[in-house]
Ligand SMILES: NC(=O)c1ccc[n+]([C@@H]2O[C@H](COP(=O)([O-])OP(=O)(O)OC[C@H]3O[C@@H](n4cnc5c(N)ncnc54)[C@H](O)[C@@H]3O)[C@@H](O)[C@H]2O)c1
């Protein structure tokens with residue numbers, strides 16, 4: 267099938283590449299000229315494990331094309347996916363201007379029946395708005411379908427190729443058949459395509475993200491209780507996660523959820539609720555807890571250094587909002603850095619992929635280390651903000667000798683507390699009791 271993806275960012279590039287991989291002829295359209303040039307010349311513009319190989323193969327075999335020209339890009343397509351940004355507007359509700367602008371243009375450009383698919387995360391009622399914006403100028407028949415995307419960054423290819431489910435919202439029988447054909451290769455594993463109306467599909471996406479964010483904020487509050495009551499959140503997590511009704515996943519406490527989706531989508535659902543005169547109380551609490559959680563380590567750090575961070579130097583491992591991505595949108599590490607700098611401290615950071623993005627944002631306000639161990643030089647303490655695999659089994663001897671003082675604040679619970687104590691560290695984490703060194707080995 268010939269398909270077009272409008273918007274070749276994270277979701278657009280993965281969507282286009284994966285549809286090409288299943289034999290479709292895919293044209294990706296983007297207004298970013300540099301991005302289109304890079305992609306056309308074979309350069310993948312995002313860091314996503316497994317994507318490059320698929321991208322190169324499909325580009326070489328002629329199933330992937332890139333253009334900045336919308337008219338040319340959609341001319342032969344049967345299905346047009348809109349994978350455009352829906353950032354928070356000034357009041358926190360989803361900004362639909364990117365989507366509606368393209369919808370408006372499409373109305374002028376459609377020459378035969380096409381399906382226009384909202385792949386972006388959009389509030390309930392957007393399919394109707396997109397339909398109206400196209401219909402204003404269109405002279406041919408078309409359908410608008412809601413097909414939200416559930417991929418996670420870092421495992422995006424796997425999520426797309428083997429989805430837990432595909433949600434397709436449409437009231438058109440014609441569109442339903444074409445969408446079912448398009449997704450047939452992805453649901454061979456027995457996972458379902460769930461057909462529903464457009465509004466339910468739109469709400470499903472927000473409900474999924476908001477529910478997952480709720481799980482995280484809930485566990486972060488349990489972690490606080492664990493610390494105060496003398497319990498261990500790892501034990502509690504295992505204890506409740508073994509109940510199938512609760513499930514093992516997304517119960518990891520930490521320093522808050524970040525990324526380009528949860529923060530904006532939870533906020534957008536709260537705003538949507540307000541438009542129908544409903545105060546979504548649980549989600550307001552989820553957001554409050556997350557705000558506090560992003561800087562959860564700060565009071566621990568301040569207390570250790572007796573409320574004086576002036577002149578202190580910190581090593582920071584992890585800048586991306588989670589491992590296996592270079593994405594720093596709403597990354598908790600950035601909030602920690604801000605607070606440390608404001609308190610007069612300095613920071614030397616290391617991240618396997620995200621440093622170029624942070625450099626663009628912060629310039630020389632912090633130091634970027636060549637290697638994870640270089641970041642430790644002369645540091646008063648190590649702070650861990652992202653659970654990259656390379657941080658999980660470090661050379662503790664190197665940490666000990668490179669750090670000025672053997673102190674670790676771990677926002678991702680990477681290590682076992684008793685072991686850290688044996689190794690001679692002062693170690694504080696999330697939802698577990700702080701341990702202090704048995705034998706202090708200060709330099
Ligand atoms: N990033 C994720 O993990 C993820 C997962 C599921 C859903 N989503 C949702 O998918 C949507 C897209 O997210 P993203 O992270 O891919 O965004 P992104 O910012 O990475 O990419 C958007 C792309 O659209 C392009 N663009 C903007 N205006 C355009 C126009 N008029 N014509 C053509 N291209 C245009 C931009 O240049 C950019 O390349 C959002 O609604 C997001 O909430 C994101």
Ligand SMILES: O=c1ccn([C@@H]2O[C@H](COP(=O)(O)OP(=O)(O)O[C@H]3O[C@H](CO)[C@@H](O)[C@H](O)[C@H]3O)[C@@H](O)[C@H]2O)c(=O)[nH]1
Pocket residue numbers: 387415416417418419420475478482515516517518519520521522523524525526527528531587588
């Ligand atoms: O137990 C957990 C799991 C996750 N997180 C944090 O939650 C955030 C989001 O993580 P994750 O969901 O893995 O990343 P995203 O790539 O943002 O994916 C989410 O957002 C996407 C965009 O809407 C959806 O498509 C995905 O289904 C949804 O998982 C990150 O900051 C994680 O550190 C935790 O703190 N504890």
